[in-house]
Amino acid sequence: MASVSEMYDVTWEEMRDKLRKWREENHRNSEQIVDVGEELINEHASKLGDDVWIIYEQVMIAALDCSRDDLAWTCLQELKKQFPGSQRVKRLGGMRLEALEKYEDAGKQYDSILQEDPTNTAARKRKISILKAQGKNSDAIGELNEYLELFVGDQEAWHELSDLYINEHNYGKAAFCLEELMMSNPHNHLYCEQYAEVKYTQGGLENLELSRKYFAQALKLNNRNMRALFGLYMSASHIAASPKVNAAMKKANVKYAAWAANQINRAYQLAGRGTKENKCSVKAVEEMLESMQITMS
Amino acid sequence: MTIKLTTQAYCKMLLHAAKYPHCAVNGLLVAEKQEKKKDSITTPVLCVDCIPLFHGTLALAPMLEVALTLIDTWCKENKYLIAGYYQANERTKDVRPNQVAEKVASRIAENFNEAAIIMVDNTIFSMGCYEPILAIYDHHENKWNRRDCNVDCFEDWGEAQKITSALLEGRSYESLIDFDNHLDDLRNDWTNPEINKSVLDLC
Numbered sequence: 001m002a003s004v005s006e007m008y009d010v011t012w013e014e015m016r017d018k019l020r021k022w023r024e025e026n027h028r029n030s031e032q033i034v035d036v037g038e039e040l041i042n043e044h045a046s047k048l049g050d051d052v053w054i055i056y057e058q059v060m061i062a063a064l065d066c067s068r069d070d071l072a073w074t075c076l077q078e079l080k081k082q083f084p085g086s087q088r089v090k091r092l093g094g095m096r097l098e099a100l101e102k103y104e105d106a107g108k109q110y111d112s113i114l115q116e117d118p119t120n121t122a123a124r125k126r127k128i129s130i131l132k133a134q135g136k137n138s139d140a141i142g143e144l145n146e147y148l149e150l151f152v153g154d155q156e157a158w159h160e161l162s163d164l165y166i167n168e169h170n171y172g173k174a175a176f177c178l179e180e181l182m183m184s185n186p187h188n189h190l191y192c193e194q195y196a197e198v199k200y201t202q203g204g205l206e207n208l209e210l211s212r213k214y215f216a217q218a219l220k221l222n223n224r225n226m227r228a229l230f231g232l233y234m235s236a237s238h239i240a241a242s243p244k245v246n247a248a249m250k251k252a253n254v255k256y257a258a259w260a261a262n263q264i265n266r267a268y269q270l271a272g273r274g275t276k277e278n279k280c281s282v283k284a285v286e287e288m289l290e291s292m293q294i295t296m297s
Numbered sequence: 298m299t300i301k302l303t304t305q306a307y308c309k310m311l312l313h314a315a316k317y318p319h320c321a322v323n324g325l326l327v328a329e330k331q332e333k334k335k336d337s338i339t340t341p342v343l344c345v346d347c348i349p350l351f352h353g354t355l356a357l358a359p360m361l362e363v364a365l366t367l368i369d370t371w372c373k374e375n376k377y378l379i380a381g382y383y384q385a386n387e388r389t390k391d392v393r394p395n396q397v398a399e400k401v402a403s404r405i406a407e408n409f410n411e412a413a414i415i416m417v418d419n420t421i422f423s424m425g426c427y428e429p430i431l432a433i434y435d436h437h438e439n440k441w442n443r444r445d446c447n448v449d450c451f452e453d454w455g456e457a458q459k460i461t462s463a464l465l466e467g468r469s470y471e472s473l474i475d476f477d478n479h480l481d482d483l484r485n486d487w488t489n490p491e492i493n494k495s496v497l498d499l500c
Contacts, residue, residue, distance in 0.1 A: 201359070
């Protein structure tokens, strides 16, 4: 079995830098992290300096994702030796118990962290994750709401709550969570676009109009966001086709939809340049847009 | 009405689920359009291909509508029709179709009476693929009822098992493109011609 450094012709420094990039960008490409990280730890641990500890943590979590309990155990032992009594390491121990589906033991581990330090947000969030893993979505939502009353600025938590609400089809509350995120991140086009999707799914003329506005806002923040472009097209088309709108509004939305369709076609032309296969999807998009125009008028 | 799967359709479904083990995934199954037969013998619907759609949040409407419309147009060009919907849930032990699955399948059933829901059974999903890991649901009397899935649901189970296992071991799922990937970068091709070629090469 060839090593990563042989297969991709990289040095250990490049492997270490790749791991840092994945860590900073919060990627969940666990199989790759395990491949690269395991080799780095086994062959080059001495050269990593103090970086080795954070790499142990990263590789351990990835190993849990890949059911590599052997690797996770090794990393955990090294961390326990280096940082005895650390709450951060204790939490990793709890995560390992979760991966082995020993939820009660994991819960006890987190409770003991919280007894020492009631403000430990990581342990509280892991307890909520246990509820989610057990399928107890309403309990998870309840606990997460309580958590957010205390830790109002925790963006990861707001996003998790919005996902939980979406899965329970409670789009109104999901929209509220996304509004919190948009307020604290006004330049983030992804929150805008997801908010627009939730409003669209909620349905009704008012929500469709809001959704169109937020798709437009997302496009303003990032004019390459294809979901926002498609969303603008779909929402404007639906508004124009609705029997409840007056002539002026219908005319305006037909204009917006036509503009969006034009942009979509251009984007596909640009992407399809040079490849024979993509030409079929360019054609399919053109036809789709044409067929929707017919239903609109 | 029985539904049968080709190796290509089964493979790509499992590769999609394997690419995103921590997310729910879903997609569509397409079958070749057949002329109406006069005899009353019902031939099984053969799903020749699958189109992976989304991973992560499955319950939002706009992109799903875009995908359904676009794939419908593509199907018409290639004399296919959308015959079914598959989903693999986020949690291992969760194998039942949820509201999203039922809604999409009902939409498909508007154009194709015998639309089926196929749920991936995460509890028996393995690299070796020794048994079919699907649960097929048909619509009868306003409910979706589970039907047994065995080797008869495949055009050629032996081939499907061998090829799927080989592609999983070879980590082909890393290059699988779903509709979400396509929306991230339009150059990503959701028809997955390269994986189709790998399947053919292994046949």
